[in-house]
Amino acid sequence: MVGARITRMDTNYRESISPVERLAICLRFLATGDSYRTIGFSFRVGRSTVAGIVPSVAQVIWDCLVGEYMPVPKEEAIAAEILERWNFPNCLGSIDGKHVVILAPPCSGSQFYNYKGTYSVVLLAVVDAIYCFRVVDVGAYDKGGDGVTLRDSAFGQALQDGTLEIPPPASLPGAEDLGPVPHVFDGDEAFPLRPNLTRPSL
Numbered sequence: 001m002v003g004a005r006i007t008r009m010d011t012n013y014r015e016s017i018s019p020v021e022r023l024a025i026c027l028r029f030l031a032t033g034d035s036y037r038t039i040g041f042s043f044r045v046g047r048s049t050v051a052g053i054v055p056s057v058a059q060v061i062w063d064c065l066v067g068e069y070m071p072v073p074k075e076e077a078i079a080a081e082i083l084e085r086w087n088f089p090n091c092l093g094s095i096d097g098k099h100v101v102i103l104a105p106p107c108s109g110s111q112f113y114n115y116k117g118t119y120s121v122v123l124l125a126v127v128d129a130i131y132c133f134r135v136v137d138v139g140a141y142d143k144g145g146d147g148v149t150l151r152d153s154a155f156g157q158a159l160q161d162g163t164l165e166i167p168p169p170a171s172l173p174g175a176e177d178l179g180p181v182p183h184v185f186d187g188d189e190a191f192p193l194r195p196n197l198t199r200p201s202l
C-alpha cells in the first residue's frame, strides 16, 4: 500500500534506498524507539538518513492506511459489540488520554512539560470492545488535562459541534419505555459530562 509513495529514484551519483528498507527502518524505529544513530548502525545508513526516512515514511503510512484501518467511527457495529461483550448499551467506545514521556525537543522550553514533572506528548484515544484503537489524536501538550485535550482535538470538536456521525439515540434493551437514549463515549472523571460523553458516577 505504501510502496509507490516511498520509492525514490536512483541518480547518477547514488542508488536510492529501496522502499522495503525504508519501511523496515521506519517500523524498527516505531517498534523499538531506538535512537536514529543505533538504527543507522544496524541498517548501515547514516543518522541523518534515518532522520529523514522515519517521519516521511510514517506520514505515508498514515495517509495510505488511515482510511482503511482507522476511519472515523460511526458504525453501530462498535456499539453492538460493546453491548455483547461488556453489557453496556449505546456505547461507541472508551476514551482516555495517556502521557507518552519524551525527551524535551530542543528549544521547546516548557511546552511539553507536564504536571507530573516530566516532558510528554499526549495520546488521546478511543478504543472499541476489544481494545482496538478507533481514534487517535497524538501530539497535544498537556495543558489542563484530558478534557482540554479532547476539546482541542479534531475528534472532540466534531463530537461537540455535531459533525461526527454517531448513531441516533436508541432505546435501551429491556427499558424501551424510557424512550430513545443517546449513544455515548465513556471516559473517566477527567472528561466533562455531556449527552454523548459519559463517565462513572462516584
Ligand SMILES: *[C@@H]1O[C@H](CO)[C@@H](O)[C@H](O)[C@H]1NC(C)=O
Pocket (backbone or CB within 6 Å): 158, 159, 160, 161, 162, 163, 164, 165, 166, 194, 195, 196
Ligand atoms: C454531543 O452533545 C452536544 C451537546 O453537549 C451536542 O451539541 C452535539 O451535537 C452532540 N454531538 C453529536 C455528534 O451528536
